[in-house]
Amino acid sequence: MKPQNEKSAIIERADFQALLDALIDRGYRVVGPTLSEGAIVYDELTAASDLPIGWTDEQEAGFYRIKKRDDSSLFGYTVGPHSWKKFLHPPVLRLWQARREGNGFQIIAEQEEPQKFAFIGVRSCELHAIAIQDKVFTGGNYVDPYYKSHRDRLFIVAINCGEAGNTCFCVSMNTGPKASFGFDLALTEILEDGRHYFVVEAGTEAGREVLQEIEHRTASDEEIEAAERRVENAATQMGRNMDTSGIKELLYRNHENPRWTEVASRCLTCANCTLVCPTCFCSTVEDTTDLTGDHAERWRKWDSCFTMDFSYIHGGSVRSSSKSRYRQWMTHKLASWIDQFDSSGCVGCGRCITWCPVGIDITEEVRAIRESENE
C-alpha cells in the first residue's frame, strides 16, 4: 500500500552507486544498460560507471548509432536492441534432461535456484511489455515456471524518459513516457543548473525499503516540477505515431490488401523485429542427445513467425509466402493480441523499426492500410 501524499525523494548523482550497492547487498543480480559492440545493451552492472555515462543513441528506420552527449547523463538514451525478456524468458533455456534406463528413460527436471534480478533503467514502454508477457506466461491455466519464479523475485528500477527517440511512439500506444505502474522505484534524471540528481518515486514496499538504505531527502516542489517537465519534453519528441482507433477491426478486415504484397517485397523475413520486440514470446524446442545416445536434453529457444518452419505441418508450411508471415506478425501484434490477452502486443518502443535492416516501419504500414480504405 502506498501511503497517502507520499512525497517523491531526491537521490543525488553522487549517491547513485549506493542504490546499486543496496541491491547487490540484498542478493540481487543487478542488470541494466551498458555499452557493448557499438550499442547500448542490457547486461550485468557492478558499478554506476558500467552505465553508458554521457552517451546517447540516434535511431531511424534501419539505423542505430551511439554518440557522445555533451553532458554526463546516466540514462540519456532510449531503448537499444535488447529488452528485458532476455532475462525473464531467456533466448536459450534447457527445460529438462533425460537419462536412458533399460528400455525406458527417466526425466530429470531442472533444479536451479532462480536468480534474483534487479533491472536498472526500465522504461515505461518496457514496464508495459513486461506486464504483457506476464499475461502470456502467468495469466492463463498454465504457468511458465521459469518466468514466474524470476518474475516473482524481480526488483524494478524504472527510469522516466526525458527524451524520446526518432522511432518512439509510446504516446500513441498509451504506454509512456512516464512510468505509471509495475516498478519498485521510478527515477527521473535531472541535469539542470549545474546539478545532477534523480527524483525518485517508490511503487512498492520493497522499493521504499531500499530507498531507506540510501542517502536521500524529500523532493521540493521545484524538483518535482523539473521531473514533470522532463517527461513532458519526451512526450513532445515522439518520432513516430500510430492511429490505433479500431485497429483490430481494421486489420481483420484487411486480411487481403495489396499492401501486404508491397511490404513483403521489402521484408527479408529475417526475424530481427521479433527478436528485438519486448513482447514477442514465440519459442521452439530442440531435442538433443549426446554421442552415447543415453542422455537427452530439451532446449527451448526463441523462434519467429517469420521463418518457414514456424508453421510447418506435414505436407508443407501453412504460411509459405513472406506476405502471409509479415501479415501474421503485424496482425497478431496489433489485432489478435487484443482478443488473446486484452491488450495490444505493441508498446511503441520502436525497436522493430530501428532494427529492421530494410527499415520497414510498423506505423507506416498501419497508415498505408488505413489509407487504402479511403482510396
Next chain:
Amino acid sequence: MAPELEAGIDTMMKVADPMLPQPFRIRRVKRETADTFTMDLDPPGEARAFSFAPGQFNMLYVFGVGEVPVSISGDPDKTETLVHTTRAVGAVTEAMQGLQSGDSIGVRGPFGRGWPVEEARGKDIVLVAGGIGLAPLRPALYRVLARRDEYGKVVLLYGARTPADILYRRELESWRARFDLEVYVTVDRALAERNRSSWRGNVGVVTSLIQRVAFDPLEVMAILCGPEVMMRFTIMELEKRGVSGSDIYLSMERNMKCAIGFCGHCQYGPSFICKDGPVFSYHEISDLFAKREV
C-alpha cells in the same frame, strides 16, 4: 471447456511443470496400415489411469528424438489404457513407429478442448472422417455408443485414400453390423494389386456420402476430422442440407511445440489451437476458414 475440467487443469497444472513429459510403458503396438500404427500405453503412478475428454490430444516424446502432438484415439471410459493411433510422416513419428512393447514413451497431456458430445444429447450425430482423421473421432463415437439411448441417429462417414489405407478396418466392420449405427466407407481410388481391385465398396470422396444419409438437419451435431480441404467440402454439403455452422464441429491441426499456449506456433487468428481448440465449432472459425495462409 466444461468448468469442472477447467478447474481440474487449474489445480493440477499450476503446481507441476507442464513441460515435463511422464514416461508411459508401451503395452502393445499394432500396425494398422502401411504408415499408421496404434500404441496401447500403461498409465504410470498409483492411479494407473489416464482420464481425457474425446477430442483432446497429448504431446508424445520419443527419447532423444522429439515431441509431437497426437490426438487420443482410445475409449474415454477405459482409463486404464491410453491409446494413440499415429501416422509416420516425420522424424519423430517415424522413430515412434520403431518402438516396441516394453519401451517407454513420454506423455504430456491431455490438452485442449474436445468434442462437445455431452451437449449433443438428444440430437442426431454425424461423424465425418478422412484418413487418419478417424483416430481423433473414435473416442467421440465410443462415448456416444456407450450412451446410445441418449442420442438420435448416429452416422459415421469415412473416406480413405485406398482400401489398404482404411483404418480400424475390423472395428468398422463390427460397427457396420450394428443396427443402431450407420456406417459408410468410401475410398478415393480402388486400383489395387496388379490393377485388379477386390474393393466392392464405394469409390469417391467422403463428401459425396452426405447426401445419402438421413438425419435431422435442425437437430444434429456434425463432427468432422480430416484434411482441411475435405472438411471444407463437407461443411458445404452439410450447409446445403440445412445444418447450421454452430452444429458443425471440426478438429484443427497446426504446428505445436508446447501445447499450453506459450510457443505461439499454433495460432489461428486470435485462437491458439492447443488451448482454445483443437475442436472448434465452424461458427467460431468460419471467417478464418475461408482465408488462405492464416
